[in-house]
Amino acid sequence: MEYAALADYCRQLEETDADERLVATLAELFQTADDDHLPLVVTMVRGKVAPRWESLELGVSSSLTQAAVVRATGVDPDALEDAWRDRGDLGAAAEWAVANSRQTTLFAESLTVAGVHETLRELAGYEGDGSHDRKVETVAGLVSNADAAAARYLVRTVLGYMRVGVGDGTVRDAIAEAFLDVPGEPAPGTPSATAPAVAAVERAFQVTNDYRVVAETARADGADGLAELDVELGRPVESMLARKAEGLASGLSSVARVGAEDGVEGDDGRDPADLGGPAGETETADATDEPDWRGRVLAEVKYDGIRAQAHVDGETVRLFTRRLVEVTEQFPEVVDTLRERVTAETALLDGELVGYDGETGEPVAFQEFSRRIRQEENVAGLAESVPARFHLFDCLYHDGESLFESSLSDRLGVLGETVAFDDTVCRAGSTVPDSVADARGFYRGAVDDGHEGVVLKNRAATYQPGRRVGQMLKHKPVMEPLDLVVTRAHYSEGRRSELLGRLYLAAYDPDADAFREVGRLSTGYTDEELAALTERLEELVVARDGRDVDLRPEIVLEVEYEELQSSSEYDSGFALRFPRFLGVREDLGPTDADSVSRVSELYESQ
Missing domain, CATH: 3.30.470.30 (DNA ligase/mRNA capping enzyme)
Structure with a gap:
């Protein structure tokens, strides 16, 4: 498969706003790819050359990529810098550079998807003396063999940030659309896929954590083949995640009644996310201290x-x-x-x-x-x-x-x-409480021992990897810190002028697979912490405008704050008041950050 064909589909995806059209275009790409290229396309359309669990890092910064584009095209470095700043995207700047190249490649090789994939995986292994120059030379070689449109997406792949609006949900729906013919109700946001087909793909991804395997199986063996996929040791699965309870008493009642949306028959059909009641420990135990949840809930220490x-x-x-x-x-x-x-x-x-x-x-x-x-x-x-x-x-x-x-x-x-x-x-420390008082005593004991709080679990629940479900709720002290992603930054003034001291923070919007800003952080870190953070962030720069930089959203910070305010300044609709840096969440990826809906819940609970 020619790389130019993949680039053409990426252009179509980037220019598409409607969800159904996005799914249809991606499904067509999957159908077009032959058996050898399908697993490559599934990852590369998202700017990756391996599934997440392989932890393969190319180790290519934006400055290295910029040098490679200059070497491949011969354009003036300052002109490329201007193009990058004007377009806000190094991929788009590379497209301009190739279109205005001052160099002619006498023996250009046609780029294939497989060839680009193999070259980038080899590049990830470059280490030691001379590895920087080898990486520049390798990326320059790819760019010199690309046409202008292909260079746009090639550079974005090198940087690991494709910007075409394709998230896990889009890939899931496109696989169902492309390869499954399962009767049932239509799935929202897809041209013709059914809800059972989408569910079959989602379940397969939950146990394999690898859309390459899922796509290949769906094409070859359909829904029956997907149902046969299972856990494979050495290939990690997504963790099942908990929602946040707004109160301990209401959380006990809610976690025991699992709604049909979570795949288990509920007691009353109410939404398990509707926790009710005030936040914190000000609830009265009598309000929800009902017999129906006793014996059905496990309270466990949240470490x-x-x-x-x-x-x-x-x-x-x-x-x-x-x-x-x-x-x-x-x-x-x-x-x-x-x-x-x-x-x-x-x-x-x-x-x-x-x-x-x-x-x-x-x-x-x-x-x-x-x-x-x-x-x-x-x-x-x-x-x-x-x-x-x-x-x-x-x-x-x-x-x-x-x-x-x-x-x-x-x-x-x-x-x-x-x-x-x-x-x-x-x-893990746990108990099966018989009353709200029992649960509250266990919770206070956990906090007194230096732990975060408690997790409430439905004892009859199945394990649903990768989802925040009503069968599991976590309860911690109110106004807890938020885990937020750094999306852009500004260099400080004075003695910290070489450091990125003003960091813009964003919550995750899973519906749009996007990050919505909630404020700017500039306090709480030592000079040493800020220097280390700047070094990591500078590797993620995707656009520069003077002392302002846009960043690939990868680093998650834990942040405390005084309160949340409604704000029209940030696209989340909220702003943190007096945010303060607590540390880097090394254990979290960007999509693990707190969601916009969680920020909204905390705002309403103040």
Whole structure:
């Protein structure tokens, strides 16, 4: 498949606003690709050359890419800088540069999708002395063989930010549209796909976490083939996520009545997201202290750590974070204990890695513990000073059998039979409360012990990876910090003039697969923290205008604030008052950030 053909479809996608047309165009692209190119197209249309769980980073900055475009085209560097600033997109600037190239390639090679994919994967492996120049030369070689339109999307792929409006939901719907013929009600936002077809694709993605496999299976074997896909050890699955409860008492009642939208028959048909009641602990227990939820809800400690899953296959043990990043080497004490303490031949375990002070045994703040994710040297020393405990709260796979469709109670029973718990690998603290007073006492105990709060779980619920569901709610102190994405920045003045000290923060809008700004951050970090943050952000620059830069939305910050205000200045409709930096959330990806709807809920609860 010629790369120019992929670029043409990307142009169509970029110029399309209507959801149905977006899905139809992407479905046509998938149908057009042959069997060899389909898995490549599925990832490359989103600016990637591998699924997220492979953690493959090209390591190519915007400045490196800019140098490569200059080398390939011979345009004046200042002119390219101007084109970048005017268009706000280095891909569009590269398109201009190729169209105005001062160099002629005598032996240009035709770019293919497979060729570009292979070259970029090889580029990701360049390391050591001379790797920077090799990367510039490789990217320049690709650009010199591209026409102007292809250069636009080639550069965006190199930078990992495609800007064509395609998110996970679009890919899901397009696979259903392209390859499945399943009877049922129409699926919203698609030309002809049905809701059962979309559900079949979504379920397959939940257990594989790889749309390449899903697309290939849907084309070859249809819905029946998708139903046969299952967990594969070493390939992490999306974590099941909790909604936030607005109160402990109302949360107990809500989590016990799971609505039909979550795939389980409910008691009264009410929306599980409609929690009712005031926020915090000011509720009266009598209001929702009803017999119908007793015995049906598990209250579990919510730890301030790193969500992780352990894949155990005989002597092989691998750890992955919620972002699907492998951290096996960073937590040797946990891996060694799992190898000794897991009695099953194969297992997939879900839990929270928590750091504890090596001398006092008290839990340490997340920001201190999260250093272990990025640690490459002296891992053993850091493990001694800040040892980790793996608090397990679920078992998703056991000796060749998936447990996704089993109830939480049954899964916990298997967990107890699978792991011989000790101080390093232990069962997450939990209770089955008999009253709101019981639950509140457990919650206060968790907070007093230095943990975040509690998670409320429906004991009859199945496991639904990658979704925030009514079967699971988390309760923490009110006006909790927000996890927000940095989308643009401004260089500071004075002694910090070389640092990006003014950071614009955004919440995630899953409906539009976009980020909506909620304010600007400029306080809370030390000079050292800001310098380290600037170094990382400068690698994500996609456009410059004087001292202002637009950034690829990748880094998530934890931010505290005084209150939320209604605002027309930011496209979310809200603004943080006096935001303050708490730290980088190394365990979260951009789409894991707090949503605009969550910001709205907090605003209403003030």
